[in-house]
Amino acid sequence: MPGPQHLNVKLFVAPAATIDLEQTINVFHSWIQERRLDDLLIDVADYRHVPSGPGVILIGHNAQYSLDLADGEPGVLYNRKTVVEAPLAEQTEQAIRTNLTVCRLLAGKDALGDNFQLATDRLQFIVNDRLLAPNDPATFERLKPAFTEGLVRAFGEQAYEFTRSSDPRKRLTVTVVLPSGFTP
Amino acid sequence: MKASNPYWREKALEQMSPRLTEELDKFETEIELKKHGKLDDRVFAETRLRRGAYGQRYDNGRRHDGLKTRQLNYPCGPLTKGPETVWDAPGMLRIKIPYGGLDARQLEVLGEMAEEYSDGIAHVTTRQCIQLHFISLDDTPSIMRRLAAVGITTQEACGNSVRNVTACPYSGICSEETFDITPYAHALAYHLLGHPDCQNFGRKFKPAFSGCRDQPCGLVKMHDIGFIAAVRTVDGRPQRGFEMYVGGGLGAVPRQAKLLSEFVPAGEILPLTQAVARVFGRLGEKKNRGKARIKFLVDRLGIEEFRRLVKEERAVMEPEASWTDFLSQVEAQSEQPLRPGHAEIAIADDPAFAAWQKSNLYQQKQDGYVAVIISLPLGDITADQLRSLADIARKYTRETVRSTVEQNIILRWVSKADVAAVYQELKAAELVIPGAGTIVDVTSCPGTDTCKLGISSSRGLAAQLRQRLAERSAQLDRSIENLVIKVSGCFNSCGGHHVADLGFYGVSRTINKHSVPHFQVILGGQWTQNAGAYGLPMGAIPSKRIPEVVDRLTSAYLAEQQPGESFQDYVQRVGKAAIKSKIQDLSSLPTYEENRFYYSDWGDPREFTKEDIGIGECAGEVVSAFTFDLTSAERMLFEAQLKLERNEFQPAADQAFEAMVTATKGLLRLKVPNVGRDLPALVRQFREIYFDTELFFDPFAKGKFGQYFLDAAADRDRRDTNETAHRQIEEASLFVEACHSCESRMSEQQAEQKTAGTSAS
Numbered sequence: 001m002p003g004p005q006h007l008n009v010k011l012f013v014a015p016a017a018t019i020d021l022e023q024t025i026n027v028f029h030s031w032i033q034e035r036r037l038d039d040l041l042i043d044v045a046d047y048r049h050v051p052s053g054p055g056v057i058l059i060g061h062n063a064q065y066s067l068d069l070a071d072g073e074p075g076v077l078y079n080r081k082t083v084v085e086a087p088l089a090e091q092t093e094q095a096i097r098t099n100l101t102v103c104r105l106l107a108g109k110d111a112l113g114d115n116f117q118l119a120t121d122r123l124q125f126i127v128n129d130r131l132l133a134p135n136d137p138a139t140f141e142r143l144k145p146a147f148t149e150g151l152v153r154a155f156g157e158q159a160y161e162f163t164r165s166s167d168p169r170k171r172l173t174v175t176v177v178l179p180s181g182f183t184p
Numbered sequence: 185m186k187a188s189n190p191y192w193r194e195k196a197l198e199q200m201s202p203r204l205t206e207e208l209d210k211f212e213t214e215i216e217l218k219k220h221g222k223l224d225d226r227v228f229a230e231t232r233l234r235r236g237a238y239g240q241r242y243d244n245g246r247r248h249d250g251l252k253t254r255q256l257n258y259p260c261g262p263l264t265k266g267p268e269t270v271w272d273a274p275g276m277l278r279i280k281i282p283y284g285g286l287d288a289r290q291l292e293v294l295g296e297m298a299e300e301y302s303d304g305i306a307h308v309t310t311r312q313c314i315q316l317h318f319i320s321l322d323d324t325p326s327i328m329r330r331l332a333a334v335g336i337t338t339q340e341a342c343g344n345s346v347r348n349v350t351a352c353p354y355s356g357i358c359s360e361e362t363f364d365i366t367p368y369a370h371a372l373a374y375h376l377l378g379h380p381d382c383q384n385f386g387r388k389f390k391p392a393f394s395g396c397r398d399q400p401c402g403l404v405k406m407h408d409i410g411f412i413a414a415v416r417t418v419d420g421r422p423q424r425g426f427e428m429y430v431g432g433g434l435g436a437v438p439r440q441a442k443l444l445s446e447f448v449p450a451g452e453i454l455p456l457t458q459a460v461a462r463v464f465g466r467l468g469e470k471k472n473r474g475k476a477r478i479k480f481l482v483d484r485l486g487i488e489e490f491r492r493l494v495k496e497e498r499a500v501m502e503p504e505a506s507w508t509d510f511l512s513q514v515e516a517q518s519e520q521p522l523r524p525g526h527a528e529i530a531i532a533d534d535p536a537f538a539a540w541q542k543s544n545l546y547q548q549k550q551d552g553y554v555a556v557i558i559s560l561p562l563g564d565i566t567a568d569q570l571r572s573l574a575d576i577a578r579k580y581t582r583e584t585v586r587s588t589v590e591q592n593i594i595l596r597w598v599s600k601a602d603v604a605a606v607y608q609e610l611k612a613a614e615l616v617i618p619g620a621g622t623i624v625d626v627t628s629c630p631g632t633d634t635c636k637l638g639i640s641s642s643r644g645l646a647a648q649l650r651q652r653l654a655e656r657s658a659q660l661d662r663s664i665e666n667l668v669i670k671v672s673g674c675f676n677s678c679g680g681h682h683v684a685d686l687g688f689y690g691v692s693r694t695i696n697k698h699s700v701p702h703f704q705v706i707l708g709g710q711w712t713q714n715a716g717a718y719g720l721p722m723g724a725i726p727s728k729r730i731p732e733v734v735d736r737l738t739s740a741y742l743a744e745q746q747p748g749e750s751f752q753d754y755v756q757r758v759g760k761a762a763i764k765s766k767i768q769d770l771s772s773l774p775t776y777e778e779n780r781f782y783y784s785d786w787g788d789p790r791e792f793t794k795e796d797i798g799i800g801e802c803a804g805e806v807v808s809a810f811t812f813d814l815t816s817a818e819r820m821l822f823e824a825q826l827k828l829e830r831n832e833f834q835p836a837a838d839q840a841f842e843a844m845v846t847a848t849k850g851l852l853r854l855k856v857p858n859v860g861r862d863l864p865a866l867v868r869q870f871r872e873i874y875f876d877t878e879l880f881f882d883p884f885a886k887g888k889f890g891q892y893f894l895d896a897a898a899d900r901d902r903r904d905t906n907e908t909a910h911r912q913i914e915e916a917s918l919f920v921e922a923c924h925s926c927e928s929r930m931s932e933q934q935a936e937q938k939t940a941g942t943s944a945s
């Protein structure tokens with residue numbers, strides 16, 4: 001079986017930030033008009049009514065980009081849809097960098113502006129394929145070096161700390177603490 | 185597309201029924217054939233629709249972004265999955281949940297599908313199905329396999345087929361019911377699934393069951409075919425059966441179903457429904473899809489003639505074991521609690537719990553138990569919530585869960601002793617939204633969010649109304665609280681606006697040279713008595729002013745109602761003109777330059793346009809049964825070739841012969857109303873109708889290709905080698921081609937006769 005090919009990354013919003021989801025809808029629509037991302041942008045899905053749900057999603061062909069509310073922790077989620085045929089370390093770096101691009105755009109004056117701030121000490125990986133990467137300790141140990149390599153490429157050497165979500169029914173979900181943080 | 189897709193086949197195989205395995209292998213082959221340009225667009229569209237893979241807004245590759253309509257340049261290029269439907273464009277998958285019945289593992293797998301392939305949301309529809317949106321067609325076989333492994337199918341969830349069998353979610357626990365209709369709904373759903381008599385409809389066919397006549401839950405009278413539980417006494421003993429209705433429906437032209445039979449014994453409902461299906465398949469409209477639902481056939485023939493034809497059809501049907509096999513299992517299927525019942529629910533000093541308890545608990549007829557209604561905003565639930573719900577269902581019940589037509593989920597058989605604990609666990613999963621079944625619990629179709637036919641944003645409006653009403657819910661008078669609001673994005677009425685007190689459906693109006701989203705206001709529909717009456721249109725009001733419509737009408741009702749008067753009676757008494765006068769001023773708007781707010785829709789800042797409306801797939805593609813059979817025959821030939829390549833000689837030859845049989849059935853359907861499955865009968869009919877009459881004969885090859893079929897049918901005990909299997913495939917290919925030619929010659933002759941007839945007259 002091949003290795004995982006759909007890696008999601010969630011960058012958390014700083015606790016002090018105030019996110020206006022209605023404004024986010026407007027921003028995402030304007031990105032479609034202006035073709036602001038390097039992806040075919042298709043539509044915006046509005047799930048503001050779902051508690052701890054997917055929030056507001058910009059639907060792209062290669063990925064969905066959202067202001068996600070899952071677990072009661074708002075964040076910007078990069079949810080890969082099409083296959084990335086690259087080693088996992090490269091996928092990790094690519095997913096982080098793409099998500100950072102989205103976050104920079106969201107922080108722009110023509111978007112959410114200063115109200116949007118990231119928590120720079122944590123992020124989350126979700127491997128979106130239960131068959132190729134089940135949520136078990138062995139898979140976690142197998143993939144950890146690639147995650148680390150991807151993180152190092154994106155943010156440099158740090159003593160990254162990984163915690164795996166323990167519910168085996170969930171997708172392999174790994175929260176990473178960055179002791180030195182990152183610059184958005 | 186997921187890299188794991190091919191591996192799911194092996195993984196799911198052992199848990200899947202052989203029939204579904206074969207069915208999904210076929211679908212995958214058809215996907216391959218389509219990608220290689222070997223399947224017609226219309227045929228492929230109908231074939232995927234019959235597997236639940238539906239189109240979604242913008243899948244024609246165009247979208248108005250608020251400034252102009254732009255092309256969405258998907259990487260697939262010109263590859264399509266139906267007429268005007270781009271392959272790569274995200275689509276919707278509809279998952280059938282007969283009578284809404286779900287267990288814990290099914291909830292978990294639905295969650296897995298939502299997060300791995302969709303946008304993280306499983307959506308409960310107004311017909312108890314689950315829908316996943318933004319799905320890649322390439323992923324659908326894997327999703328279908330993973331669902332099939334836990335006993336869920338998407339087969340015939342869309343297209344011109346028998347749709348999900350709906351039923352009261354309280355069946356078995358309701359004190360009003362005549363008896364529990366669940367086993368009967370279950371039997372009908374699986375008997376008709378893929379049944380040969382249900383493959384030749386011009387439109388969809390929706391069944392519904394209700395345990396009683398007066399309550400709303402089953403909505404029998406708005407369905408193509410409906411069953412209301414009844415008991416009669418025969419020789420001093422009670423006999424179970426059903427009042428059977430036919431020809432109801434909503435849509436642009438709503439109809440109340442008509443009584444087909446006052447009492448059909450339980451053992452007779454499957455064959456009688458099959459007889460109805462055969463009459464509908466044979467006489468229903470096929471070309472004009474606007475007239476193709478069974479309600480139009482019943483209108484055209486009249487219920488007496490329709491009844492006579494059904495009776496006649498029933499008399500000639502060959503018996504099938506499944507008609508009555510299920511009856512011996514009816515008792516065994518009744519649900520049981522997991523935990524002992526309890527007399528009282530513990531009183532908690534918590535206003536939120538009290539509010540929830542007031543609206544979200546349903547007293548079961550079984551002492552000591554309640555059903556918990558989990559109110560889902562707009563029918564949406566996350567994967568995490570589905571997992572939590574599965575845990576709760578396992579811990580407190582025997583996994584007795586149902587989805588509802590109000591887009592909620594019900595957890596049945598909760599002991600009153602456990603209510604407080606269940607509340608706390610649901611609360612942790614953010615699943616304790618109060619107001620289930622009240623005016624706050626607005627239901628809606630997908631509308632412009634994802635539906636190709638949507639005109640206005642039904643979900644946007646529903647979310648807005650929910651929020652506003654929820655804020656005021658504590659102050660709402662009881663008579664207002666009990667009103668029902670339903671919203672549809674267009675006249676097709678998937679939101680069920682006809683049977684609501686306050687119904688709305690999306691329309692558009694041009695004001696000051698700008699398109700403005702509106703909703704037509706429909707008042708006084710009846711949710712009770714199985715959707716016993718449909719509402720009346722009061723005029724179109726701009727979308728952004730609909731909340732004011734709700735405020736004014738509910739206030740007027742509160743102020744003017746007579747003691748005990750229902751909203752429906754109030755509307756009747758006061759009259760359309762007086763009601764209209766209360767809201768008419770809301771239809772005028774400031775100019776576009778003065779206030780653009782009204783010129784876009786709820787939750788969508790783009791300037792409103794109708795340009796995104798596409799060609800709906802609700803109607804399916806009208807593909808003749810002949811075309812379907814011949815397409816299947818060609819797929820079988822392709823599979824036979826693959827088997828030959830793998831040196832599987834006997835299976836390859838058998839498959840090639842099956843292709844001949846399937847093509848023969850298609851040809852026979854052009855002449856015989858009901859084509860059976862018995863091989864000797866098929867051969868005899870082919871010989872009599874096509875061969876001996878030389879109708880099948882090719883001008884050059886004469887009867888040669890037909891003889892291939894007759895010879896192959898006479899030699900079924902043969903052991904095939906590489907050479908004979910090879911020859912069988914070649915002969916089968918020629919025979920299938922000859923069937924195509926024969927049909928073309930017959931169509932040409934018919935056209936010529938028609939032209940001659942027209943010129944003569």
Ligand code: SF4
Nearest residue numbers: 629635638673674678
């Ligand atoms: S009512 Fe109209 S907009 Fe709503 S789902 Fe049906 S066809 Fe689509």
